[in-house]
Amino acid sequence: MKYVDEFHDAASARRLAAAIAARTTRPWTLMEICGGQTHSLLRHGIDQMLPEAITLLHGPGCPVCVTPAMAIDQAIAIAATPGVILCSFGDMLRVPGEADSLLTAKAHGADVRMVYSPLDAVALAAARPEREVVFFAVGFETTAPASAIAVLQAERLGLRNFSLLVAHVLVPPAIEALLAAPDNRVQGFLAAGHVCTVMGDGEYGPIARRHGVPIVVTGFEPLDLLGGILACVDALEAGRATVANAYGRSVRAGGNAPAQAAIRQVFTVVPRTWRGLGEIPASGLALAPAYAEFDAERRFPAAPAVAARASPCISGEILRGRRKPEACPAFATACTPEHPLGPTMVSSEGACAAYHRYRRPVAA
Numbered sequence: 081m082k083y084v085d086e087f088h089d090a091a092s093a094r095r096l097a098a099a100i101a102a103r104t105t106r107p108w109t110l111m112e113i114c115g116g117q118t119h120s121l122l123r124h125g126i127d128q129m130l131p132e133a134i135t136l137l138h139g140p141g142c143p144v145c146v147t148p149a150m151a152i153d154q155a156i157a158i159a160a161t162p163g164v165i166l167c168s169f170g171d172m173l174r175v176p177g178e179a180d181s182l183l184t185a186k187a188h189g190a191d192v193r194m195v196y197s198p199l200d201a202v203a204l205a206a207a208r209p210e211r212e213v214v215f216f217a218v219g220f221e222t223t224a225p226a227s228a229i230a231v232l233q234a235e236r237l238g239l240r241n242f243s244l245l246v247a248h249v250l251v252p253p254a255i256e257a258l259l260a261a262p263d264n265r266v267q268g269f270l271a272a273g274h275v276c277t278v279m280g281d282g283e284y285g286p287i288a289r290r291h292g293v294p295i296v297v298t299g300f301e302p303l304d305l306l307g308g309i310l311a312c313v314d315a316l317e318a319g320r321a322t323v324a325n326a327y328g329r330s331v332r333a334g335g336n337a338p339a340q341a342a343i344r345q346v347f348t349v350v351p352r353t354w355r356g357l358g359e360i361p362a363s364g365l366a367l368a369p370a371y372a373e374f375d376a377e378r379r380f381p382a383a384p385a386v387a388a389r390a391s392p393c394i395s396g397e398i399l400r401g402r403r404k405p406e407a408c409p410a411f412a413t414a415c416t417p418e419h420p421l422g423p424t425m426v427s428s429e430g431a432c433a434a435y436h437r438y439r440r441p442v443a444a
């Protein structure tokens with residue numbers, strides 16, 4: 081497949097790994113921000129091709145994993161309202177809030193539906209005018225444009241029974257929060273290529289300079305990842321706190337202008353709470369005042385607080401890069417993809433799911 085197969089070439093991968101080893105003179109700790117990159121690193125054994133001096137930490141770049149429990153509880157409460165159809169992406173339905181998940185709510189009778197796009201929810205609202213259709217909008221700058229376009233489409237169609245429960249988050253403020261933490265260990269970042277395809281790489285220069293770390297925009301195929309790691313190690317060894325684009329076939333400096341315009345038109349930037357990271361200033365999106373009529377939080381009363389169940393889950397520490405999944409006492413025992421206890425095992429982009437699939441200890 082063009083643009084994929086040529087980025088899987090084994091001989092080229094070995095050459096890049098050798099170049100990384102040759103360039104590395106001391107220990108470096110890098111973080112890949114995106115869960116898709118985490119899965120690709122483990123799936124292709126790239127972490128095992130690197131010199132021991134390179135440590136990879138896995139960042140909070142899985143949208144389902146960082147959606148806070150209270151947002152899921154709010155979605156569950158809305159789904160339980162008579163007449164409501166609650167729609168979201170498949171992974172989102174399985175993630176537990178403080179206690180239950182949306183799938184549990186569905187089992188108890190709520191009308192919860194999986195969709196592939198927010199526009200599917202708009203079409204549902206148009207087809208079922210007697211019902212309130214709510215789309216639970218999660219994800220980063222990659223999914224926010226589609227949510228914005230759904231609102232614009234609902235407005236164009238004159239739909240009064242469509243709304244968004246918005247939990248979108250923004251990547252650069254999370255990188256900044258990780259770097260500003262007193263116990264930060266990350267010395268270089270691999271930024272997420274798809275987020276930069278939408279937003280460009282302009283937001284990363286000030287962060288790199290403020291914190292003295294290189295940030296390399298990186299793709300998802302094996303050679304993309306090795307190329308990004310090499311560029312990051314090269315910058316670290318040379319003492320450069322700069323931004324580099326190692327995913328030039330997709331990312332342009334200015335990003336995707338129409339997608340950014342849709343985000344700017346429909347949303348406004350707000351503080352947002354991230355699972356595992358707490359509240360981060362200016363790290364989320366909410367509907368702009370001009371689109372408040374589509375805001376499910378205004379249309380439905382706030383959910384009562386749900387008491388959290390005791391859990392061994394350390395996904396918060398994993399999302400901050402403090403620990404790896406194997407450090408969790410429940411990993412691959414009480415917690416599996418079939419019976420997940422936390423978001424990083426539920427999501428197809430979660431670090432625990434990646435370790436379970438590619439690094440699970442084999443029973444003797």
Ligand code: SF4
Nearest residue numbers: 393394408415422432
């Ligand atoms: S293995 Fe399960 S319980 Fe442990 S941190 Fe991961 S998601 Fe949470």
